[in-house]
Amino acid sequence: MSKPIIAIVGRPNVGKSTLFNALAGEKISIVKDTPGVTRDRIYADVTWLNYQFTLIDTGGIEPDSGDLLLSHMRGQAEIAMETADVIIFLTDVRQGLVDADYQVADMLRRSGKPIVLAVNKVDNYEKFVLDTYEFYNLGLGTPFPVSANSKIGFGDLLDEVLVHCNPQDADEKEDERPRVAIIGKPNAGKSSLINKLLGEDRLIVSDIAGTTRDAIDTTVKRNGKEYVFIDTAGLRKKARVKEDIERYSVIRTVAAVERCDVAILVIDAEEGITEQDAKIAGIAHERGKGMIIAVNKWDLIEKNDKTIYKFTNQVREVLSYMSYAELVFISAKTGQRLPKIFDVLDMVIENHALRVQTGVLNEILTEAVAMKQPPSDKGKRLKLYYITQVSVKPPTFVVFINDRQLMHFSYTRYLENQIRNTFGFRGTPIHIIARERKER
Structure with a gap:
């Protein structure tokens, strides 16, 4: 099932990228073994409570002049309206409500997509809370005060975003x-x-x-x-x-x-x-x-x-x-x-979507270990106890071992190759997750 896509839209300098980075946390660093994939920080996978979604920062190049600003905002709004399931419209409490905010709000409203209004830079709730009420004038419902810098107010904002995420799951299953x-x-x-x-x-x-x-x-x-x-x-x-x-x-x-x-x-x-x-x-x-x-x-x-x-x-x-x-x-x-x-x-x-029986997998595991000894470090050797497939799309396997530190990337790849040699799995990635299990 696909994860919902949440896009952040807003004028330049309201703090879109700061919010994006704060929500995405440190998860953005890419896996080491993927050469050639440099990641512009445009999208990130985010987990909030038990939900997962993909966050998109529509930011991009900031225009210099006023008339370009609107066409640029229109471009951002379009890309968000076209691709996102929910749009976070970010405004700035320090700058207050400006004309461009109204124009963007109109564009977004016409999209029919759910919009969650966030008012950024509310670092001090007592001081700025009254100023956030002004944003009710946009007609987009309750403004959620947040501070991307201080990471305040994310809970309420994301709870509201997730309220709008669930309906689509129902249609997709069928x-x-x-x-x-x-x-x-x-x-x-x-x-x-x-x-x-x-x-x-x-x-x-x-x-x-x-x-x-x-x-x-x-x-x-x-x-x-x-x-x-x-x-x-x-x-x-x-x-x-x-x-x-x-x-x-x-x-x-x-x-x-x-x-x-x-x-x-x-x-x-x-x-x-x-x-x-x-x-x-x-x-x-x-x-x-x-x-x-x-x-x-x-x-x-x-x-x-x-x-x-x-x-x-x-x-x-x-x-x-x-x-x-x-x-x-x-x-x-x-x-x-x-x-x-x-x-x-x-x-x-x-x-x-291929599933492999656990018995067969463990035969492969035993054979793989016999053919190539697992790595050891400081006299301690990696032990592999058991392997089972936990999901498909892509095929994902959990292997139970004694010490995760000993499970080198190269040995994981070796196991993957042994599984592929038996079942092919052509055209699909397979994921192998190592779980520690203490020796009895």
Whole structure:
């Protein structure tokens, strides 16, 4: 089930990033073993009480002049309205209510999305509480006083946010159809691919980056099976600056990946695999989604017997942290090898939801330990007692051991490889969690 997405919107300098960082805590540092995934601090996974959600900071580039300010705010509001389940609208008690706040409030209100109004910089409740009442004038309900700096007032704010998060869970449980997100850089050919799979031009496609108008979920039927394709194709409007485009496409990708089971990363064969591709792939990897890499525009590449081999090695090198990803070489324009996508997709969907019996897992564990001795440190050796699968999507295993300090990353990877050697699990990440159990 996907986690709700919460976006923070507000004028420059009201403290959006401070609030974002305070709520996200220290969880933002990325796993060490994922090279090439640098994380702009745009999104973070947050746990509050027992709830998990994805937080998005729509901030971005601050405009200098007044008229740019509104178009910039409109861009922020649009991206929030389009991707978020709940919007936190952040204002500033020190600056008071300003015209731009009213205009943003109007934009947000029209979205029909739940909006929680937060008034920042209330470091001293007694001193500023009366000033927060002024924000009732925005017509967005109760203003919640917070201080992002001093981390005050978060409880009430997040409780209110979560009130609005739960209804969508009910609808989502019923739809059992596999959900597939098509992700990738602007202009890698995502829309052409969906159009070709649909067999009709449902999305507006042109050769200018960032021209697709809407992100629409599309149902594709093939051999009696239904798939829901989530398109992250373009941007609503042309962002003025490259950083804007990248930032928005990252937010878009996070929103789509959050809702999918399998992601198809479309890469432009002519450009080769880039840093931006690695960044986008990392979003899906972190969230444990099934992964297919579709190398598009393959018809435009001059080939000899080594071309595919060289390209495969290049992709594997840049995306070394997701060696499980399946690779297909296609042309969305000519339709070359597109049927193969569905075969690979079916396999990845199946592997992503695969359950392995505990008995079999423990046989593999015993054998793995016999073949390669667990590491030891200062005379103490790692002992592995028992392994069991606790969930699917992605397949997640808990292994009980005597001392977590001894469970090196390399041994975890070795266990993962042993499990993969037996069951394949092609196209899906698998997670192994180590739990300590004291020796009896």
